[in-house]
Amino acid sequence: MTLSREKKYRIPRRSRGIGRVLPGLGFKISRLGIWKISGIILATLIIFLLFNLIKIKRVGCKSQFTKCNSAIINDLAHINDQNIINTYREVKNTIDDNILINSYYIHFDLRGDLIVYVNERIPEHCLNGSNETYYFDDDFLVLKISDGQGEKCVNNPNSSYEVGDHLENNDKFAHSLFSRIANITHIGSFKYEHNYLTVEYYEGIKLLFPLEGNSEVLSARVYYVVTQFDKIKRGLLEDGISKVSEIDFRYDGPVMRYQV
Incomplete structure (x- = not known):
């Protein structure tokens, strides 16, 4: 006779933790979890209510120059006697619309002041x-x-x-070039003439430039010509050339125009 042994499986006990499946969510949450969530919601509501009760006495402004621009101060002057949430919102909207401000952050002082720290343009x-x-x-x-x-x-x-x-791009280029050569002795005003730029230089000489290009390369050429100008002038005098009228930087190599 052959005896067969049936395997017995132990049915696990139901977890002693008390919980319920939330409808539509498909997961179980314990009573402890419900209390935690309720506590978080309650704490959030209390904080929100407290912030609504805090009144801002004054809105101040400080910048990298210590004192803010008067235009910024005037924009903030009308914001007062409100709770911290409304004040913060109004200050932020005002600052965001101000073109003079590059960046900022807002700080709440426990004395009841809201201080705006700005980096001005x-x-x-x-x-x-x-x-x-x-x-x-x-x-x-x-x-x-x-x-x-x-x-x-x-x-x-x-x-x-x-x-x-x-x-616009042409004005950006003109300013970039001018700012690179403005410190050269005898450099005068920078003007647009037709389709090129002109700069007054020593003894009435005009420097001519294109309306676009690489301002760094052009300024380097100008500095080279200026530092060598006395030597160039002596060489021209030896060739019977008495006066240089223009130095044209619109070409790969500077072109000099002169009077005999």
């Missing part, structure tokens, strides 16, 4: 139009416009910009 470069001067920053963004003509600016009577505009 600096309108340190200029371009003369027909009757006005456009001031712009390193990103070629126009920040200010004033009447009249500024000194040490590129002159382009055909330029026309509004605050918030970026300079």
Whole structure:
């Protein structure tokens, strides 16, 4: 007789943890989990209510120059006597719309002040139009416009910009070139003439440049010619050439025009 042995399987006990399957979610959550979630929701509501109760006494502004630009201060002056959430939202919207501000962060002071720390754009470069001067920053963004003509600016009577505009490529190039050679002794004003740029130089000599190109390469050529100019002039005098009228940098090699 052959005896067969049947394997017996132990049915696992039901977990002693009490839980329930949430409808539509397909997973079980314990009572402890429910309490945790409820606690988080309650804490969030309490924090939100507390922030709504905190009143901002003053909105301040500080920049890399210690004191903010008066235009920025005036924009923030009307924001006061509100809770921290509304104040923060209004300050952020105001700052985001201000073209003078490059970057910022907002800090809450426990004394009830909201301080805005800003990095201001600096309108340190200029371009003369027909009757006005456009001031712009390193990103070629126009920040200010004033009447009249500024000194040490590129002159382009055909330029026309509004605050918030970026300079066109030809004006960007002209300014970049001018800023590289402006410190050369006897360099004068930078002007547009027809389809090229001119710069007044020593003894009435005109330097001619294209409207586009590599400003770094062109400025290097200018510096070379300037440093060698006395030697060049002596050589020209020996050849019977009394005066150089133009030095043209629109070609691969500078071209000199002169009077005999």
